[in-house]
Amino acid sequence: xxxxxxxxxxxxxxxxxxxxxxxxxxxxxxxxxxxxxxxxxxxxxxxxxxxxxxxxxxxxxxxxxxxxxxxxxxxxxxxxxxxxxxxxxxxxxxxxxxxxxxxxxxxxxxxxxxxxxxxxxxxxxxxxxxxxxxxxxxxxxxxxxxxxxxxxxxxxxxxxxxxxxxxxxxxxxxxxxxxxxxxxxxxxxxxxxxxxxxxxxxxxxxxxxxxxxxxxxxxxxxxxxxxxxxxxxxxxxxxxxxxxxxxxxxxxxxxxxxxxxxxxxxxxxxxxxxxxxxxxxxxxxxxxxxxxxxxxxxxxxxxxxxxxxxxxxxxxxxxxxxxxxxxxxxxxxxxxxxxxxxxxxxxxxxxxxxxxxxxxxxxxxxxxxxxxxxxxxxxxxxxxxxxxxxxxxxxxxxxxxxxxxxxxxxxxxxxxxxxxxxxxxxxxxxxxxxxxxxxxxxxxxxxxxxxxxxxxxxxxxxxxxxxxx
Amino acid sequence: xxxxxxxxxxxxxxxxxxxxxxxxxxxxxxxxxxxxxxxxxxxxxxxxxxxxxxxxxxxxxxxxxxxxxxxxxxxxxxxxxxxxxxxxxxxxxxxxxxxxxxxxxxxxxxxxxxxxxxxxxxxxxxxxxxxxxxxxxxxxxxxxxxxxxxxxxxxxxxxxxxxxxxxxxxxxxxxxxxxxxxxxxxxxxxxxxxxxxx
Numbered sequence: 001x002x003x004x005x006x007x008x009x010x011x012x013x014x015x016x017x018x019x020x021x022x023x024x025x026x027x028x029x030x031x032x033x034x035x036x037x038x039x040x041x042x043x044x045x046x047x048x049x050x051x052x053x054x055x056x057x058x059x060x061x062x063x064x065x066x067x068x069x070x071x072x073x074x075x076x077x078x079x080x081x082x083x084x085x086x087x088x089x090x091x092x093x094x095x096x097x098x099x100x101x102x103x104x105x106x107x108x109x110x111x112x113x114x115x116x117x118x119x120x121x122x123x124x125x126x127x128x129x130x131x132x133x134x135x136x137x138x139x140x141x142x143x144x145x146x147x148x149x150x151x152x153x154x155x156x157x158x159x160x161x162x163x164x165x166x167x168x169x170x171x172x173x174x175x176x177x178x179x180x181x182x183x184x185x186x187x188x189x190x191x192x193x194x195x196x197x198x199x200x201x202x203x204x205x206x207x208x209x210x211x212x213x214x215x216x217x218x219x220x221x222x223x224x225x226x227x228x229x230x231x232x233x234x235x236x237x238x239x240x241x242x243x244x245x246x247x248x249x250x251x252x253x254x255x256x257x258x259x260x261x262x263x264x265x266x267x268x269x270x271x272x273x274x275x276x277x278x279x280x281x282x283x284x285x286x287x288x289x290x291x292x293x294x295x296x297x298x299x300x301x302x303x304x305x306x307x308x309x310x311x312x313x314x315x316x317x318x319x320x321x322x323x324x325x326x327x328x329x330x331x332x333x334x335x336x337x338x339x340x341x342x343x344x345x346x347x348x349x350x351x352x353x354x355x356x357x358x359x360x361x362x363x364x365x366x367x368x369x370x371x372x373x374x375x376x377x378x379x380x381x382x383x384x385x386x387x388x389x390x391x392x393x394x395x396x397x398x399x400x401x402x403x404x405x406x407x408x409x410x411x412x413x414x415x416x417x418x419x420x421x422x423x424x425x426x427x428x429x430x431x432x433x434x435x436x437x438x439x440x441x442x443x444x445x446x447x448x449x450x451x452x453x454x455x456x457x458x459x460x461x462x463x464x465x466x467x468x469x
Numbered sequence: 470x471x472x473x474x475x476x477x478x479x480x481x482x483x484x485x486x487x488x489x490x491x492x493x494x495x496x497x498x499x500x501x502x503x504x505x506x507x508x509x510x511x512x513x514x515x516x517x518x519x520x521x522x523x524x525x526x527x528x529x530x531x532x533x534x535x536x537x538x539x540x541x542x543x544x545x546x547x548x549x550x551x552x553x554x555x556x557x558x559x560x561x562x563x564x565x566x567x568x569x570x571x572x573x574x575x576x577x578x579x580x581x582x583x584x585x586x587x588x589x590x591x592x593x594x595x596x597x598x599x600x601x602x603x604x605x606x607x608x609x610x611x612x613x614x615x616x617x618x619x620x621x622x623x624x625x626x627x628x629x630x631x632x633x634x635x636x637x638x639x640x641x642x643x644x645x646x647x648x649x650x651x652x653x654x655x656x657x658x659x660x661x662x663x664x665x666x667x
Contacts (some may be wrong), residue, residue, distance in 0.1 A: 012663070012664050013660060015653055015660050018646065018650075019637075019649065020634045020638045021633055021634035022638075022646070026657060026664060026666075028666050035501050035502075036553060038504050039504060039505055042505060047647070053666075053667070055667075064502065078503070079502060081504060082502065082503075082504060127552060127554075128551075129550065129551050129576055131552075145553070145557075145576065145583065146554040147580065147583040148583065151646065151647055154650070154651060155647070155650040155653075155654075156661065157653075159650060193489055193546060193549060194488075194489070197573075197575060198575070224576075225550075227574065229576065293491075313486070313544055313545070316486070320487070410493075410498045411498060429491075429493070431491045431493040431550060432491075432493070433493060433494070433516050434493050438497070438516040
């Protein structure tokens, strides 16, 4: 019997069984940022501990950093302090740190892959649930809490129980106007936000195999929204082509050797999975959320669900969501007025996201009432987009082109919704209050759907707005 | 014996109804601006409890008869979303010692365990009965028995579930794994080498 990727990576990183029955697992790459990590250094100090493997940890700032004026000290004194604590700690413990203006700062889950730090077969963790993103390269990539950040700093290991693995096969091909974001929103809609609890998701099938690495990252990124602690895609030639030549990837003969090792982690043909789900790519439409969980999603041409279609607590969820979103059961979602459009985040803040939007909005204008933000995921993405003139295309269309950061995905920096504004957003969470206003409303969708909403001033079908067929 | 063994947790309880309660609701992102977790208690469920002017929304957590509760009861997929440890930290600093729910999001569960907050699950029907008992009378004591995997309240007994390894770490008082992890330095170094990291 063969093994799946999860089992192989787990096996290669297992240190021992702990007395509790948990497994001690070695972590190959630890990414840290200014919001969930500074406290961990304080915990180390309290216990008089050192960082065990500083060369396997890498830091940047993303959550709190403003995307307009990044001049230090920051206007927000607490944000300034958190960044300073991270900066001081990385200097003290000899940890690589990419601050703003280093050329490599950005959202951790954009920076890791683009520098080639993320490589197949690794265990990766970060104090951020969207660490799942790195699974696109065939890694076990886990979001962790701050005490676990402490554990990794001090020991480079975590105490864990193994997950089950669910293989999700997406067959066939996608229709025009349907993107990787729609694929993952569709999966979460089908399996639910609790469906993945206890599982790692393995994404497979021709739709996944035909995706670029950036598209694969979008899919794996939102595994956590489906309840799965992590998601991954088996490494293949697309993975290898992406990695070749990146700064942290070996070159020459060492690269060839690495490739052989990387590919060996892919699930064997005769592997087994704890569960399998098959989805047809042709069934996936441009998808948007209507509620306050990422699973409360419909195709853009469907109507908003009726609470009477459910019962008990599930019915309450729909009632509460509609009340919060100020939407009515039975109405079309299309045509819902939009106040803000946001393109960015670790889900959809990479070059291809901005490129695909620029191709569509060139020469068009965002509706005057809509505040539109484009926030590149990293300084590298920003530089590449500028080199292609994408920033100008966005600005001419009426978008603000910002500096890199998490921005309005979680609104810890000054980029926030006001009052009950409704935001068409390429981010990953539509939770109550997520975008910075306790009454703000988020509708998740793909970047090109956000572009369509920005131009129409309402939720619209990207295929109709831009004549895609 | 480490002195931290946790076998029974008892006290009054609060039921917060709803599936899929995410960590953004448990603690809004603006309270993540801190370099220690010490002051997070008052921020628990802040936007559920107070309006934008700071006026009380009369949330169950603020009911006078619920003050001092030590067990939080909720429904399925509690703690989903962001990995912020600030969520269980706020729950603990507010005064809760354990959480009973239909199910837990994994990261929240792991964070809570490390902090010494047992997260136990209970079947829907039982949980509804327990929630009703607690909601009827704020004085009802709830007792979680990790050893026997049961909860008692008002002379009624319910079965709870908890992963074996999680149960063990509480019974052994070793829910903070750091010492156990640090004890294996040589084995760690061996894997660092065999897996190609050093």
